[in-house]
Amino acid sequence: MMDQRTEEALRRATSTIRELRGELDRLTAERRRAAEPVAVVGAACRLPGGADSPEALWRLLRAGTDAVRPLTDERWRGVDFSAWDDPAFARIPRHAGLLDEIDGFDAAFFGISDGEAAFLDPQQRLALETVWESAERAGWTPEQLTGAPTGVFLGVGHQDYLLAALARGGEIGSRLATGTARSMIANRVSYELGLTGPSLAIDTACSSSLVAVHLACRSLRAGDCDRAVAGGVNLILSPLSTTLTGRALPMAPDGRVKALAADADGMIRGEGCGVVALRRLSDALADGDPIQAVILADGTNQDGRTNGLTAPSPFAQQRLLEDVRKASGLSAEDITLIETHGTGTPLGDPIEYEAIRAVYGSAPESATCWLGSVKANLGHLEFAAGIASLLKTLGAVQHGVVPRQINIDRISPHIDLTGQRFAVPLTEQPWVAAERRRAAVSSFGFGGSNAHLILVHPDALDAGGPALPPPPAAPVDGEAALLLPLSARSAPALRAQLARTSAALAELPAERLPAALATASRRRAHHPHRLAVAAPDRAGLLEELRRAQAELAGEEAEPAWPRRLAFVYSGQAAQWPRMGVALAERDPVVGEELAAWEREIVRAGGPPLLSTLAGSGAAAALADTRFAQLAIVALQSALTRRLLAWGLAPAAVVGHSVGEVAAAVAAGVLDRAEAVAVLRARAEAL
Numbered sequence: 001m002m003d004q005r006t007e008e009a010l011r012r013a014t015s016t017i018r019e020l021r022g023e024l025d026r027l028t029a030e031r032r033r034a035a036e037p038v039a040v041v042g043a044a045c046r047l048p049g050g051a052d053s054p055e056a057l058w059r060l061l062r063a064g065t066d067a068v069r070p071l072t073d074e075r076w077r078g079v080d081f082s083a084w085d086d087p088a089f090a091r092i093p094r095h096a097g098l099l100d101e102i103d104g105f106d107a108a109f110f111g112i113s114d115g116e117a118a119f120l121d122p123q124q125r126l127a128l129e130t131v132w133e134s135a136e137r138a139g140w141t142p143e144q145l146t147g148a149p150t151g152v153f154l155g156v157g158h159q160d161y162l163l164a165a166l167a168r169g170g171e172i173g174s175r176l177a178t179g180t181a182r183s184m185i186a187n188r189v190s191y192e193l194g195l196t197g198p199s200l201a202i203d204t205a206c207s208s209s210l211v212a213v214h215l216a217c218r219s220l221r222a223g224d225c226d227r228a229v230a231g232g233v234n235l236i237l238s239p240l241s242t243t244l245t246g247r248a249l250p251m252a253p254d255g256r257v258k259a260l261a262a263d264a265d266g267m268i269r270g271e272g273c274g275v276v277a278l279r280r281l282s283d284a285l286a287d288g289d290p291i292q293a294v295i296l297a298d299g300t301n302q303d304g305r306t307n308g309l310t311a312p313s314p315f316a317q318q319r320l321l322e323d324v325r326k327a328s329g330l331s332a333e334d335i336t337l338i339e340t341h342g343t344g345t346p347l348g349d350p351i352e353y354e355a356i357r358a359v360y361g362s363a364p365e366s367a368t369c370w371l372g373s374v375k376a377n378l379g380h381l382e383f384a385a386g387i388a389s390l391l392k393t394l395g396a397v398q399h400g401v402v403p404r405q406i407n408i409d410r411i412s413p414h415i416d417l418t419g420q421r422f423a424v425p426l427t428e429q430p431w432v433a434a435e436r437r438r439a440a441v442s443s444f445g446f447g448g449s450n451a452h453l454i455l456v457h458p459d460a461l462d463a464g465g466p467a468l469p470p471p472p473a474a475p476v477d478g479e480a481a482l483l484l485p486l487s488a489r490s491a492p493a494l495r496a497q498l499a500r501t502s503a504a505l506a507e508l509p510a511e512r513l514p515a516a517l518a519t520a521s522r523r524r525a526h527h528p529h530r531l532a533v534a535a536p537d538r539a540g541l542l543e544e545l546r547r548a549q550a551e552l553a554g555e556e557a558e559p560a561w562p563r564r565l566a567f568v569y570s571g572q573a574a575q576w577p578r579m580g581v582a583l584a585e586r587d588p589v590v591g592e593e594l595a596a597w598e599r600e601i602v603r604a605g606g607p608p609l610l611s612t613l614a615g616s617g618a619a620a621a622l623a624d625t626r627f628a629q630l631a632i633v634a635l636q637s638a639l640t641r642r643l644l645a646w647g648l649a650p651a652a653v654v655g656h657s658v659g660e661v662a663a664a665v666a667a668g669v670l671d672r673a674e675a676v677a678v679l680r681a682r683a684e685a686l
Contacts, residue, residue, distance in 0.1 A: 042138030042277030092246030095255025097270030097379025119179035139523030155208025155232030197225030210386025270379025274387035303448030342373025386443030571657025577618035
């Protein structure tokens with residue numbers, strides 16, 4: 001028999017054990033969350049060569065396009081280029097990877113006045129539009145984002161627009177300050193979209209945008225935000241920044257980036273914007289987000305002291321690559337594609353290769369590991385360079401193809417591939433199966449700030465899936481029905497949306513069509529100018545879209561909102577057997593409402609509604625006005641509930657004949673039980 005002291009000691013010990021177990025569980029959960037993979041669930045871009053979407057970028061890469069072009073005063077109207085003929089500037093090439101358009105901005109879409117928009121750095125405008133599109137592609141609606149802890153992490157740097165504004169003179173005030181401050185490129189995105197998570201503008205030079213992705217992943221794992229957008233933006237708006245870059249860094253005299261090549265002789269500037277939408281993998285899976293790829297591990301470090309401030313450190317690069325590889329849990333042989341920083345300089349590329357070889361090298365009989373650099377196609381996008389590399393890799397992970405490396409005939413003699421598993425794709429190459437697609441991406445700042453991450457296909461984790469479960473395949477009353485809703489904030493924007501949607505729908509794999517339609521219906525903002533097309537198949541949808549484009553050409557369509565709605569309820573003679581039965585099975589809102597009506601009808605002595613409509617005697621039952629009136633009003637009320645759940649509320653209701661009762665129910669004048677009593681009395685009177 002235990003004495004009191006022993007019992008007390010056991011109670012204390014039990015309590016301590018419980019506390020320690022709780023602390024252990026908490027620490028285990030924190031450690032697991034700190035290492036949780038991050039899902040890429042959306043992406044958007046504006047890149048040289050007309051690559052205004054990830055799909056367009058992928059087409060550009062597969063075509064082997066060099067988007068670098070001559071730099072003329074078309075970009076800098078009125079600028080005197082005669083100074084560039086001075087011998088001191090002779091080595092600065094007049095080429096760049098340029099966007100087709102930088103002055104277009106839909107200010108009204110974001111509720112920004114034209115006066116304020118004039119003071120906005122085009123980098124702010126570009127970031128706003130690209131972030132919005134990445135969130136939309138992720139299926140994030142404004143209702144989900146407003147007030148939610150969503151982080152914004154954007155690489156930014158040059159302030160060309162501010163310098164040009166100061167040189168012109170004119171107003172210097174608060175609008176110029178907020179319109180050109182680098183911090184505002186991220187902060188304005190958070191403000192305009194109502195995002196309350198971390199909002200950071202990041203400048204680590206060439207690695208800024210990949211560092212931004214790393215910081216976004218860290219923030220997600222730490223619980224600082226539940227969603228994040230990350231990337232970078234860079235625009236070439238002044239000859240001054242090009243002059244400074246040309247004086248500080250080697251640039252290719254012929255205007256061609258020859259990454260990894262024997263004749264590599266320098267970089268070429270580029271511009272653009274790229275953004276990815278990110279979530280913790282567990283959250284993305286739980287919510288059915290469209291997982292495109294998964295970031296297993298990521299990291300950053302610094303060169304420290306080297307031979308010079310801008311001289312790269314192979315040792316720092318090697319340490320970073322090794323740390324990230326270990327954190328991913330993968331072996332060196334698992335990585336079969338590396339998107340290098342690859343600026344096309346005779347010093348930088350070989351140094352980077354040595355770090356890659358030290359970490360990812362292995363026996364030559366291991367699977368080939370492809371090396372490439374998107375800078376050969378687009379130029380060096382500087383503060384957006386890392387995100388351009390990530391977007392290229394994302395395309396390879398999704399499509400299972402390694403695009404050919406352009407502007408290269410012979411590999412640099414300082415990049416010795418003899419006896420190694422590495423190769424540079426001089427022609428397009430098929431990649432490994434989806435479950436083995438694992439890639440690494442590097443981005444290094446010219447001041448020594450380095451970033452590296454490992455990206456894998458969702459199948460490598462048994463993860464992924466469509467944005468929403470595909471709708472049931474069962475036909476409605478024997479006919480398949482596909483619905484595609486579109487909307488915009490202006491008539492011209494709706495016409496542009498029609499054109500983009502037609503192009504995307506034509507290329508969409510058949511198996512992704514149901515998910516795409518579900519996403520368009522349920523995971524998109526619905527703006528005032530609206531249009532919907534319906535057809536039995538994709539060919540029919542495309543034809544309806546073409547017809548809609550022709551009808552809307554040149555028209556200024558009236559917005560669908562804030563026009564007031566009226567619901568009109570019909571009388572008898574439109575009923576038919578099985579009406580509403582399939583809809584009740586597929587739509588829980590309709591099903592619940594019809595079930596509620598059935599309970600009232602049965603309570604009043606009537607037949608069960610749904611089984612009667614679905615049964616062999618439905619036609620005879622509907623020929624009896626006592627049942628027909630009940631069925632018509634019940635179905636009309638169920639359809640009203642469905643419209644209300646979609647946010648379509650009437651300003652007025654009106655009914656004809658028995659539809660007057662349905663209108664009274666919709667207006668709240670009658671409840672179901674009262675309506676059943678009225679209908680039974682009405683039927684007896686008739």
